[in-house]
Amino acid sequence: MSAATAGWLQAGLLIAALAACYIPLGNYIAYIFSTDKDWKVERFIYKVMGVNKDADQKWSVYLRSILAFSVVAVLFLYLMERLQRYLPMDQHMPAVEQDTAWNTAVSFVTNTNWQNYAGESTMGYVTQMSGLVVQQFMSAAVGLCVAIAMIRGFVRQKTDKLGNFWVDVTRCTFRLLLPLSIVGGIVLVASGAIENFSAYHTITTLSGAHQTIPGGPVASSEIIKNMGNNGGGWFNTNSAHPFEDPTSFTTVFEIFTLLLIPFATPRAFGKMVKDNRQGYALVAVMVIIWLCAVGGISFFESHYNLGGATAAHLAHGAMEGVETRFGTSGCSLFAASTTVTSTGAVNCFHDSLTPFGGGIALFDIALGEIAPGGIGAGMYGILILAVVTVFVAGLMVGRTPEYIGKKIRPLEMKYAALYFLTLPVVILTAAGLSIGTHQGQSAIFNPGPHGLTEIVYAFASMANNNGSAFAGLGSAAPWYQTLGGIVMLLGRFAPEIFALGLAGSLARQSRVPESAGTLSTKTPLFVGMVVAVVLVLVGLTYFPALALGPFAEGLH
């Protein structure tokens, strides 16, 4: 079988598996957040937290609960990293440096998982499994909660209540993330990912040298790393490391898990607004953009002669930073999927992609993580873009814009516009400051336009809470550690404020019945319009940076 045919079949298997899960998983997510029945363990936790589960919160209270939890989590994680040598199974790791500890704490709480450290030589087992991994569960759950609160804004009428954050986050963890992680984690171990508490031990190799074999409960971290769209690997080289991702089956399985929940969430949306076709329309937008990304990166990595990749041309293949078992097809599929989902795990190194392949990865992130985006974050992101689309369409034909029976008035548009403007402002300002300062420039590893791509990619990745990197950039310098932490906080919480604000104002409205004058939001025409709005908005915002970075390198 030719490599190209195998690559197509591999992508086909993935699409079939995701399609099979769309309805059951989407329905299940809708059920979790709609049912009145509580599990015993959940009732116990509400009691310990001192939360009345029937006390719904206003959008501002829901938001404050999220912020309160996140503040506590950042502090807790920071202290854990600083004090790790007093914890068991520390593998003799010293305290994590202050600026790295700050950056990492923010990074994991914001679902970014940008990593300025190498796990195997920085973090003890307990810091990873009881600190970082806990945030991989919780930050994912928080993201999904915001999406559900936003959906409730469309569902509910004449109320200012969006649900109870403490209840939502508990249910999401117990009923969705933990069960799926247990099943998926066992699949990974069975296929060769490691899962132990053994200390690092040194062996003598076949030719007589010494090699130290690291250990750790890796598989249980690996699964939630991907399923929660976190991306922070146990080891420095993430899903390229054979202990995290041992075979070409596990890598496809990991891609499946990182796309699973984001692609099923539109079904939950359709189910909750009692119109499944609204869900199909949004998932169609996501699928179109994801397929373009997969096709684009696959094309440029396999046709390395076309895009000005000199070293790949000399080597007869774009294999730098690619594992043999995955090949360029496995690399391209992973690279496209991890950048459109805000996961940021990597099974090949993006800095060594061909100029246009790397450019597409950057463009994917710049799209704002909506196709399908990170867990929850993709859902509220695409709902905002759908709102923008009905507004633009309403302007063109002179109708009052409506979406799911809710009027899009100036107040709603202000929230949507602020949501959309936040990320470009944060990214381009931070990138501009870095290019304009000595500290920023001195961290560049690859010369020429590629260096510019490294910086823009870094801030796009952090602000969008992706966490993948053009990892040549010396982002462990204090400048990037500090600025990066701020960028990640703004990139996570500013959009969540605007999304919840929008949800709050939508929930206060009553639903207007559909009339002949309503623009249908479940037709292929609407799908095409959303795709166009996404591409045009992003294209115009980031075109100068893309032109000076990857395009300039590839066309050179």
Add this chain to the structure above:
Amino acid sequence: MNRLPSSVRQLITGLRLLLIMTVICGIIYPVVMVAIAQVAFHKQANGSLVSYKGRTVGSSLLCQEFVNDKGQPLPQYFQPRPSYAIVGWSLAQKKNGQYYIAGTGPDNYGCNPLYSSASNLGPNNPAQIQFVKQRLQEISKFDHVPISKIPSDAVTGSASGLDPDISPQNAAIQVDRVAAARHVSPAKIRALVAKYTSGRVLGFLGDPVVNVLLLNIALDEKYPV
């Protein structure tokens, strides 16, 4: 607790949730998973270690260097891909315009699992272009093959620096050299390579590979030097 300001109450609720979840997701969950893994999948869970002559010689998932004291490749073994899993890998440029891969410390060798790393060199980085050219020359000389026959995985660094595999083409160009060093016919070596070649998983996932460590163990066993 009701007398406290609401923001303080929420911080306390947040802390309680965090502590409960740390116990459940951060302690109970990994401990249960390790228990299941150790019972049901003992070999995999501990790193797929392989033994030879009664001692553990490595993991079939991690590459090893087969070099002499001076860091030169040993001709009697199949060679893995170039590795950047070196202590403190950095790019050092010398005065005469040549680039060098510099590590730090006494353990200055590749395939070091404590320091998994990719090169992160871009495709137009002059260092990367120089390294590829150099490796093409070196392999061509070492294996007596024309440059056009050398596959890309032989001259490029892997993503993890720990890639345990090489492509079947990469193994094929090394056969004659290994056979000569072990004084056996290339056909016998080729048969052994075929035995340690795995096709694509399910016929279409990933790329075909040859596991270098398992192959080299089999060589030592069947055709000792």
